[in-house]
Amino acid sequence: MTDDSTFGPVSARRRALLKAAGLGGAFVAVGGSTLLSAPANALPTSARIVIIGAGAAGIAAANRLDSALDGARITIIDRRQRHLYQPGLTLVATGIWRPGKVVDSNERYLPRSVNWIQDHVAEIDPDANRVVTTGGQNIDYDYLLVTTGLTVDYAAIEGMSRDLIGREGIGCVYDNPEHAERTWRMIDHYVTAGGVGLFTRGPGGIKCAGAPLKVTMLTEDLARRRGTRASLEMIYNSPSGGLFSQPDTNEFLKGEFPSRDIGINWHHRLKGIEPEARRATFATPQGDVRLDYDFIHVVPPMRAPDALGNSPLAWQDGPFAADGNWMEVDQYSMRHRRYGNVFGAGDCVGTPIGKTAASVKAQVPVAVDNLISVLAEREAVQRFNGYTSCPLITGRGRGILVEFDYALNMVPSFPFISPYREHWVPWVMKDRMLQPAYNAMLRGRI
Numbered sequence: 108m109t110d111d112s113t114f115g116p117v118s119a120r121r122r123a124l125l126k127a128a129g130l131g132g133a134f135v136a137v138g139g140s141t142l143l144s145a146p147a148n149a150l151p152t153s154a155r156i157v158i159i160g161a162g163a164a165g166i167a168a169a170n171r172l173d174s175a176l177d178g179a180r181i182t183i184i185d186r187r188q189r190h191l192y193q194p195g196l197t198l199v200a201t202g203i204w205r206p207g208k209v210v211d212s213n214e215r216y217l218p219r220s221v222n223w224i225q226d227h228v229a230e231i232d233p234d235a236n237r238v239v240t241t242g243g244q245n246i247d248y249d250y251l252l253v254t255t256g257l258t259v260d261y262a263a264i265e266g267m268s269r270d271l272i273g274r275e276g277i278g279c280v281y282d283n284p285e286h287a288e289r290t291w292r293m294i295d296h297y298v299t300a301g302g303v304g305l306f307t308r309g310p311g312g313i314k315c316a317g318a319p320l321k322v323t324m325l326t327e328d329l330a331r332r333r334g335t336r337a338s339l340e341m342i343y344n345s346p347s348g349g350l351f352s353q354p355d356t357n358e359f360l361k362g363e364f365p366s367r368d369i370g371i372n373w374h375h376r377l378k379g380i381e382p383e384a385r386r387a388t389f390a391t392p393q394g395d396v397r398l399d400y401d402f403i404h405v406v407p408p409m410r411a412p413d414a415l416g417n418s419p420l421a422w423q424d425g426p427f428a429a430d431g432n433w434m435e436v437d438q439y440s441m442r443h444r445r446y447g448n449v450f451g452a453g454d455c456v457g458t459p460i461g462k463t464a465a466s467v468k469a470q471v472p473v474a475v476d477n478l479i480s481v482l483a484e485r486e487a488v489q490r491f492n493g494y495t496s497c498p499l500i501t502g503r504g505r506g507i508l509v510e511f512d513y514a515l516n517m518v519p520s521f522p523f524i525s526p527y528r529e530h531w532v533p534w535v536m537k538d539r540m541l542q543p544a545y546n547a548m549l550r551g552r553i
Contacts, residue, residue: 149176165453167468224244251449252475290322318406453467
């Protein structure tokens with residue numbers, strides 16, 4: 108639920124500024140400039156194209172392929188009926204949005220000409236150009252686009268399970284609105300009752316790496332608004348020696364957290380949890396450390412789904428194999444490095460950065476256009492520069508808009524929004540504008 112009285116109405120001047128900057132309406136950039144438009148004349152083909160996964164990347168790719176090709180047999184495989192606007196989960200978990208606002212249906216966005224197999228993929232055999240579903244169906248392909256998303260690995264934390272979210276002071280913003288709503292109940296109680304709050308971040312690649320930080324800062328902001336901040340001890344536990352991968356943003360946060368009396372434990376990786384005792388164990392360079400809590404925000408490690416991670420498509424060695432068995436792709440072309448008729452996009456790919464909706468918006472046109480180029484026996488020339496974006500919400504009504512590339516250089520889309528200080532625009536984007544843009548992305552329009 109959005110309390111407009113907290114932020115106030117957007118003034119006529121601000122609306123004009125947003126419109127002039129290209130922020131008004133459904134064409135607001137989810138991240139970066141639109142790389143491609145659908146070709147004027149669709150390419151005739153009878154190619155069999157299989158897409159694994161009907162999340163943001165899969166549906167956006169299906170719509171782009173359906174528009175660009177004439178006669179292609181496009182199949183998308185995913186059992187999920189619901190479509191979740193995952194960028195909104197932090198707002199649900201902090202009481203700003205209602206859960207229903209992030210729930211939609213895949214059917215509403217998939218083209219009717221695309222064959223939707225409502226099952227999950229159990230096996231991927233790129234040597235035979237075939238996938239096998241959990242129901243035992245064999246599906247052959249000429250081209251494969253992998254957009255499976257990732258798996259939140261709750262079992263990697265001893266004592267943790269999905270069922271604990273919303274009990275014993277445990278929250279977790281990830282996966283679905285039910286988890287986010289239960290997390291809000293825990294945060295609401297914690298801010299009212301006081302005590303020790305532990306905030307964590309999973310190691311390695313995780314979806315929306317800004318989410319653990321946003322939950323922390325929005326919780327602190329809520330306590331200040333309610334007048335209960337003095338009763339809370341808040342500690343952020345980082346598994347590394349930093350808070351964010353982009354250096355300028357990292358430095359901002361290293362100053363912001365202490366200024367708000369949020370403690371930081373460096374090199375503290377959540378290893379185990381004892382729910383009834385309300386105690387968490389962290390692995391540190393000096394050995395295990397046990398900390399008591401009244402509230403804990405658990406962010407488990409994340410990895411590729413088993414069907415992908417156990418397949419030949421996963422990285423066979425190196426950091427992306429060790430971190431989560433992510434899909435092996437060329438980080439610029441989004442094409443598999445060993446299987447030339449396979450492409451990937453979204454959270455499942457092993458690239459240095461890019462597990463955000465903004466990265467999906469930038470990756471999908473590259474993967475689709477390069478797939479079409481290979482199909483047409485042309486050179487695959489489109490490139491993804493690593494663009495990712497995060498409206499890093501620091502409190503209700505304010506935030507910083509972080510946009511950067513593979514080189515970790517800031518690449519701001521809007522010159523009037525400084526990425527180095529708090530501003531009202533990132534909040535308006537997050538709260539009111541990015542979801543319509545996201546929906547337009549699903550339909551392949553931006």
